[in-house]
Amino acid sequence: MMALLEMRHIDKLFFGRYANRDVSLQVQKGEIHALLGENGAGKTTLMNILYGIYRRDGGEIFWRGEAADFLSPKDAIEKNIGMVHQHFMLVPTLTVAENITLGLREKGYPFTDRAALSARVAAISEKYGLLVEPGALISSLSVGERQRVEIIKLLYRGAELLILDEPTAVLTPGETAGFFNVLKRLRADGCSVIIITHRIPEVMEIADRVTVLRDTRCVFSAPIAELDEIKLSEHMIGRELAPPTRGKATAAGGEGLVLAGIGLQENGIQRLRDVTFSARPGEILGIAGVDGNGQKALAETIMGIRRPTAGEISLGGRSLAGLSVAARKALGMAYISDDRHEDGLVLDMDLAENLLLKFNRDKRYASRGLIDQKRVLQKLREAVGEYDIRAPSLRVPIRYLSGGNQQKLILARELSDHPQVIVAFQPTRGLDIGASEFIRQQLLAHREMGARVLLISADLEEIRALSDRIAVIHKGCIMGIRDNSDDLDMTEIGLMMAGNPAGEVRAG
Amino acid sequence: MSKQFRAAISYAAIAVCSLLLAILLILLVGCDVGKAFYGFFNGILGSSYSVAEVFVKAAPLILAGLGVAVAFKSGFTNIGAEGQLYMGAVAFTATYVLCPGLPKAALLALGILAGFLAGGVWALIPGALKARFGISEVINTIMLNYIALGIVGILLQTALKDRAQYFPVSPTLDDGLGFSRLLKGTRLHSGILIALVCAVIVYFFIFKTSMGFRLRAVGMNPRACKCMGISVSAGLIVSSLLSGGLAGIAGVGEIAGLHHRLIGGISPSYGYLAIIVALLGGNHPLGVVIAATGIAALQVGALAMQRAANVPSAIASIIMGAVVLLILARKTLFKRLLREED
Structure with a gap:
């Protein structure tokens, strides 16, 4: 035929x-x-x-x-x-x-x-x-x-x-x-x-x-x-797959990233309401929830891209109120957005320039207002090697890289210099198995190095595989937080995702 | 065939199209084509005076074009170079009128600074309005052009008027205080050198400094800049100030180098041509210098053509419009030739 x-x-x-x-x-x-x-x-x-x-x-x-x-x-x-x-x-x-x-x-x-x-x-x-x-x-x-x-x-x-x-x-x-x-x-x-x-x-x-x-x-x-x-x-x-393993709990003492009663109201819409949780050093806190339940507002409020209308965020005991995005980044807060094309990259700039988005005020790469091309390129070469970023050349606009390679560049940029806090919002969205596996391993590695990792994802499998604790968000509210143990009650998590607060589920 | 070669062919085709259009228009008005073209090229290359004339016109086009290009790079659509140029001219005139007796170097340094600031502030107004309230800069920059022209008119009747004159002109700049003449017997003044130095500075600023990097990033993706902690407002403010300032220096040059006094019509739409210059030059300083020189040559040649063969110089404007259209439509017109996607 x-x-x-x-x-x-x-x-x-x-x-x-x-x-x-x-x-x-x-x-x-x-x-x-x-x-x-x-x-x-x-x-x-x-x-x-x-x-x-x-x-x-x-x-x-x-x-x-x-x-x-x-x-x-x-x-x-x-x-x-x-x-x-x-x-x-x-x-x-x-x-x-x-x-x-x-x-x-x-x-x-x-x-x-x-x-x-x-x-x-x-x-x-x-x-x-x-x-x-x-x-x-x-x-x-x-x-x-x-x-x-x-x-x-x-x-x-x-x-x-x-x-x-x-x-x-x-x-x-x-x-x-x-x-x-x-x-x-x-x-x-x-x-x-x-x-x-x-x-x-x-x-x-x-x-x-x-x-x-x-x-x-x-x-x-x-x-x-x-x-x-x-x-x-x-x-x-082309090879067998090794699923990431979380290893034993690494959460250390010390002050974490603490959100206390965070609310966000925009144009009369209540995006977040009384969000309270903390992520300790060396811990991955998973935020589960159906897409569009205030996850973006939460991530951007933590990073300072939006200003909360109620409550306070503190890191290591220090209030973040009034700090700009740049100041928060300088404190070691890393952000992996769910929308890399819009939020994370300038698609028409090349790889080095996309790295510079973070380092353009950094003394190591820009002194007296001048960009040190040599050092930036050196940093880029390291990143390309370490994260296995595949690009036709280092000078092409990042538009021409595949999604996985674009995300790896974002990771290389955000995870450099041992971040204290990592807000990872759908970090593996749209990526293939190999790239996803790599990104999950990176998050786990930083967990072991003592970072406070917030993993916001609609992919429950991913949340379960990586998180130490799981919080569920619904319509901008945290419905409950559970330890991610083997006997985690998934029905309960599912019910919380549908909008039932944790206590009521138990009672019912 | 390499990509560059294909691109070269497409540009050559545009040149041929423009040439054919020019011939057609000259025939249409009933003139001798040979005579007209001889007049055109002789008018550009015929004498040291005519060559110098090209650069006299290129200087303000380069400066204002650089200004527009800087603005475009950061996503600030500056249509107001004309008004900014006039404000620069006003500031320089005010400087020598209000501070008589200054030595040449001091006057020029102070005057250029004043011109830069006046033009810069004139662009900063719409820049700040956009940064703070998100108001479209396109309308505002155009409107400020009219206000600037109005201010020039008022000042020439009042504060800056030369009392000894009947016509609305400012007092004349004393001999030897303006820009130096570069070539005896021509009008070429050191404004062209200032323009070229500015082109180098702008190139350096845009591509080598971290501030320039931030400007470009803001122009390409403001949303990502916000998420990365790069201030979009700061970028707009710096770029509008710099953009207007460069146009302001163009205005300074017209007074200090050419007219030596402020009159109503110092700019034959340099500020608007600057937009075309930036566009044709791809918002790159080197491209701006080339495009500005090309457009200046076209204008000088057209005037000569008018004198030699009685061809209306308006034809030059038509050709320029056609060239801009062809270049903007190039990728579509030569789709098959350029099919190699980038």
């Missing part, structure tokens, strides 16, 4: 380095095909080549058996190929239906029959179980709903092959299950799906066939039925 899509021996170079090397991929009609690999393995690059965003340097593409060469996404969409990027491309101030039909000239343009369009959108949404309200504004939708809009947008344009880049990275477990049902319906309807991912359990659950990329090359392709998770993970990272 002729394959729907065939990519043969694709090569792609960036700055003289391979991003794809001799990669081949075959997708059949009505197949869910997983493209598995660590970040930086070249998955997204390969799909961007298919979608006409990049141009290949070698190899051939066949679409429905004919040689194809898409010069732009527009070309690809015309040939019924659609892609949902990791960062959604929607206009927040327009409605769902308007976003879906954006750029299309419908019958009657410019006097388009909006009601009829909305009906068509509703029909597609019904058919595949992609529930969204056509008249709702994008800005009012959750991330999961926005993803559905992106998928409907492609189906509306007649896509027969959907490329989904890390679709589950932004979904809760419940949403993921619903999303997989949608994929199954699409498959039943004859659509093909390429799903880019680094999550092996998902591949096992949903895919028919998997192609594994590692280090720019295609290492493996087989039907799922012949595989198991362990085999797959070995193909993916």
Whole structure:
């Protein structure tokens, strides 16, 4: 049988380095095909080549058996190929239906029959179980709903092959299950799906066939039925995986990071209410909670990016009230944000300059107002070596590094000079197994060196693996704090995450 | 084909397009193309006077262009170089009017400082408004241009008016107190040297100092700066002050080097051309120097063309507009040629 899509021996170079090397991929009609690999393995690059965003340097593409060469996404969409990027491309101030039909000239343009369009959108949404309200504004939708809009947008344009880049990275477990049902319906309807991912359990659950990329090359392709998770993970990272071990408690005496009755009110919205806890030296305090329950406000209030409207934060017995972000950083407070592109990096600056974001007033790297390029470069080389940061060159804008390597640079920057406090907010979000493992080990290492680590994460597995104690946040309130022992009552944690204070759970 | 080569081809194509457009326009107004082009190039390169004239015009363009570039680097959209230039000119005039008898060196040092501060404060007003209240600087800088012109008009009727004159002009700067003439028989003055020195200083500041680094970071991602403890407000304030100050020095040069007195129309829109200079120069000091010299040559040549072949010099403005459009649209126009994504 002729394959729907065939990519043969694709090569792609960036700055003289391979991003794809001799990669081949075959997708059949009505197949869910997983493209598995660590970040930086070249998955997204390969799909961007298919979608006409990049141009290949070698190899051939066949679409429905004919040689194809898409010069732009527009070309690809015309040939019924659609892609949902990791960062959604929607206009927040327009409605769902308007976003879906954006750029299309419908019958009657410019006097388009909006009601009829909305009906068509509703029909597609019904058919595949992609529930969204056509008249709702994008800005009012959750991330999961926005993803559905992106998928409907492609189906509306007649896509027969959907490329989904890390679709589950932004979904809760419940949403993921619903999303997989949608994929199954699409498959039943004859659509093909390429799903880019680094999550092996998902591949096992949903895919028919998997192609594994590692280090720019295609290492493996087989039907799922012949595989198991362990085999797959070995193909993916090229070795066996060592899960991080926490070791025995290292919490020492001494003053920790103490939050007493912290409240934060912004524009009439109570973001945080009476948050009280302390993180001791040598301890990882996990803050669990469903995304969007005040975690960002908490992290930024501790770092001084926002000012609390009630309560006090102290470090080592010293009040932090009135101290600027820079002053707190100088006290050894490190911040790993959940949004590295917006908060952590200047994407158009190179690696050295992104290091300088922290050190630009540091006497070691800038004396008398002049930057000491030599020392900065030396520091960068050390960081690149120590953290195994892979970059085409040290002078490229950091935009061109993979997410994992970007995060490693942030880590190298924030964790240098033995921080006293580490606020790690979703530090492994969107990263592959290898990079996540490395980052977790770093946090554990700093725990042993006596740092007070605050691990804020929606990933309960991660919290459980690393934390000494677990606090649960819900709507800006701490619902309770528990020791993370083997007999931790996970039902109770779950109930606290849903908004039940710790005491009441016990009583009930 | 290397990337640089492809880029070079695209620029060459833009040059050819502009040339064709120029020929078309000259034919359209019914003039002799050969004569017009001879006039144009002869007007630029024909004599030491004409070459000098290019640099006379380039000096204020470089200074104001540097100012705009510094502002753009930090995300401050300064459209107000024109007003800042006039405020610099006013400050220098006021200096020599109010402090007669100062020796040349003292007068020039004091005058340049006053011009820098006057232009700087003029940009600092919208800068501080943006830093403190988040008010758009685009409107404010434009509005302050009109206010600056109004102030010049009022001062020329009152405090700075030369009582001996009927027309609204300021007293004339005494002979030998202004910028030195560099070439006998031309109007070239040491303003061009000051401009070049400023270009070097700005380059050094932007790329070598930690303050310059912070300015660039603020321009590229203010949110990350906030999270890293780099003050966005401080960046805006420093860059607006420096930006306006450079335009102010351009104004000083026009009085001290060229006109030797304040009159209403010292700037043929140098402040607005400076925006184009910064844009074409890629907000880089070296690029600014090149772009400013190019635009100055275009203007000088166009005037000569008008004299030689009776071609309206407005054609130069049309060409300049077209070149800016073509350069801004370059990546789209030459998509296939430049397809190698960066």
